[in-house]
Amino acid sequence: MDKHIIFEDGHIRAIFMKGSSQELIFSFGDLITRAKGTSINAEKSLEKFHFNVIGVMPKEKSWFPEASMRAMLAAIQDLIAPFKIRVGYGGSMGGYAAIKYSNLLDLNRIVALVPQYSIDPEDIHDPRYNMFYHADLNANMRIQAQDVSAQREYIVVYDQYYAEDRGHYLKIQPLIPHLHTLHLPFTGHDAIAILANSELLNDFLTHPFDAPFFYQKIRKVKKNSKFYYRKVIENVLPNHRWSLGRILKYNNLQLDSNFFDAKLKQNLIRSLLSNKQVDQHDLNKLGLQIQLPYENRNVLLDHFGHGLVFNIISQKIESYAAHAIALNHKFLIPIYAKGSGLVQIYLNDERYLISMNDRHVMKLCKEQDALAAGMHPLILKKYSDYFVLSYKDLNLSSDEFGGNDFVEDLPDTAKFTLELEQ
Incomplete structure (x- = not known):
């Protein structure tokens, strides 16, 4: 040349x-x-x-x-x-x-x-x-x-x-x-x-x-063009959530796991789980590789009546309506709650702890395994009328859209009640 x-x-x-x-x-x-x-x-x-x-x-x-x-x-x-x-x-x-x-x-x-x-x-x-x-x-x-x-x-x-x-x-x-x-x-x-x-x-x-x-x-x-689909998804997702299912169904996408940033990936997952029962093929198209667990569970309800779950796709604690949890029981694992102790879930008949670091990155850890450096288990506190999930001096607080964040005080949105599944 x-x-x-x-x-x-x-x-x-x-x-x-x-x-x-x-x-x-x-x-x-x-x-x-x-x-x-x-x-x-x-x-x-x-x-x-x-x-x-x-x-x-x-x-x-x-x-x-x-x-x-x-x-x-x-x-x-x-x-x-x-x-x-x-x-x-x-x-x-x-x-x-x-x-x-x-x-x-x-x-x-x-x-x-x-x-x-x-x-x-x-x-x-x-x-x-x-x-x-x-x-x-x-x-x-x-x-x-x-x-x-x-x-x-x-x-x-x-x-x-x-x-x-x-x-x-x-x-x-x-x-x-x-x-x-x-x-x-x-x-x-x-x-x-x-x-x-x-x-x-x-x-x-x-x-x-x-x-x-x-x-x-x-x-x-x-x-x-994978860039085209990313931009379309970014732009249509807020107001046209059902469009995502059609995009996945009619287009042969194959994206890698780092294609979407963390915020957009979480919004995508919430849209899929809230509006349709996703399958492994849908998730693979979006570059989301997971293992599919199944277990019996109890449900903590947030201030808005939504079930508190650990989303094994986004690796976050989130809240979903009961019908969304029922449709997507393989991905949305309710938080195990009985008394005060460590925050736990059950996967494949094994107990896992939910840990987090100061950057609010969450990870699952088998009860008998060592925690990764910098990770601390979340604490579940049982009071007479409610439960609180804490990380150090912060408490988990939910919002009406199913998001959860850790705050310094204890508002009503940080108080969870227990509903036993029948």
Whole structure:
């Protein structure tokens, strides 16, 4: 591979990757794909189709200052002069640069995924990026009418339901009345990761614009993107809990155990257990590997009448309605309660203690086994009318949504009553 640096200053690095195409692609990096050696944004996909490429990679979170871009153009003018077809490509900060410098670089087509209009707080309120604005570097940085041209073709891809990116789009669109827009709903700002596909990138750069054609290609790519499902799940789960079951049923997911962060994983598990009887196949798709226990049990009720259980999938103490516990008895194990002592559950006819550390990470431990370093067993205290679960000087308190947390005082929500199963 023939690659070498053709320009560099304190803010950007430009790398030329020689190919055999008629087109010259300007590929702009973003906050994540910043300058590192001679790496180029979307390099593998661009190399696969033998494009001539100039990778313009940011060295800082400085949004391609105009002084740096003009200095780069002066340095590479002779190199780019033979290329009459020039295409700009980038996402987020890179999408901004592709549009902002389309006239300066004489680009024929610009493909911008979730671009910014500006990061200047005087231009637009966006707490994600306003912190990176520096007046000495980014003065008058917003995309302006003189930056764009009706003779150039602009394609923007973004999630029309994501308010932060929609705000930028609504500023850009009036400047480019002929703008081609492709929607990628319920994906937030993750279009770059979701649409990472060599064939689709090649189409974006070279295929005549045809919205139905591009939507067909986008659907094919996103159906195979685990990033797409994560964003859809994050966005639809709060208001459309039944959608999760349909996603699992009709899509062949196979995620690893670290794909979802702990908070989203717990929300997923709660949704599954509250709305349907999950099976092993559903959990495997989400990267959740567990052993299936079964045992007889007693039930502690929280202040809201929900059963207190240990969720062996999330490894947390939670509260669920009786019907959810009945449907998911293999996963939701009621806390054993009889008198004061250690908090226990029964799995496969064996007694387990529930222990926790100062970071509120819970683990099960067989009664006869040694505790892991830093772990302390939870204490069950029996009073005349209620039970209390404690960790050191903290008491477990429930909320109406089934969540539980440890608090310093003893509110009514930290008092549990015993209901014996029949």
